[in-house]
Amino acid sequence: xxxxxWLGISGIFMLLGAVGLLRFKxxxxxxxxxxxxxxxxxxxxxxxxxxxxxWSIFSFKTLLIIIFLLLTSPTATHAISHAAFxxxxxxxxxxxxxxxxxx
Amino acid sequence: MMFEYIIFISALMVLIRVIIxxxxxxxxxxxxxxxxxxxxxxxxxxxxxxxxxxxxxAILLSILSFTGTLSIAxxxxxx
Numbered sequence: 539x540x541x542x543x544w545l546g547i548s549g550i551f552m553l554l555g556a557v558g559l560l561r562f563k564x565x566x567x568x569x570x571x572x573x574x575x576x577x578x579x580x581x582x583x584x585x586x587x588x589x590x591x592x593w594s595i596f597s598f599k600t601l602l603i604i605i606f607l608l609l610t611s612p613t614a615t616h617a618i619s620h621a622a623f624x625x626x627x628x629x630x631x632x633x634x635x636x637x638x639x640x641x
Numbered sequence: 642m643m644f645e646y647i648i649f650i651s652a653l654m655v656l657i658r659v660i661i662x663x664x665x666x667x668x669x670x671x672x673x674x675x676x677x678x679x680x681x682x683x684x685x686x687x688x689x690x691x692x693x694x695x696x697x698x699a700i701l702l703s704i705l706s707f708t709g710t711l712s713i714a715x716x717x718x719x720x
Contacts, residue, residue, distance in 0.1 A: 556654040559655060576651070583644075587684060587688065596696065600684065602700060603699055611707075614710040618713070619666075621714040621717050
């Protein structure tokens with residue numbers, strides 16, 4: 539019962555993230571939807587699997603994967619967004635460009 | 642079994658964005674997401690076959706996707 543609810547919520551997060559990746563019209567909105575919601579869904583599901591098999595080698599490696607995912611996916615998204623901004627992909631509602639003349 | 646179907650449908654939608662995406666950044670973000678879904682599927686597979694080696698592959702895949710995304714961001718040049 540608890541298993542189905544938990545995994546169902548995680549699956550809903552992943553589906554919503556993938557649908558948002560398809561339907562948004564601005565690149566920065568797509569990046570938000572792609573990394574935040576899907577990584578959240580994946581980590582919820584991994585927390586459940588680590589809880590089921592707690593105190594074993596499986597749960598230690600799963601917790602390691604969770605920590606690594608939560609640490610590195612915002613960094614990667616920030617790097618790609620900076621590269622896209624410098625290369626000319628501007629958001630739809632840009633008011634003031636504070637990064638004039640950056641390489 | 643429902644959970645694998647949900648992962649599969651999400652992966653199909655992300656694959657459409659990899660093909661369509663009108664710039665390099667769309668494709669990079671979508672491929673990073675595909676590897677995240679693959680990590681989740683590998684953990685499910687390791688539970689199914691009761692074998693621990695697939696977790697090491699999942700850790701390595703996350704490291705690879707991270708360094709790949711960072712190298713694309715570092716070396717893209719202005720047109």
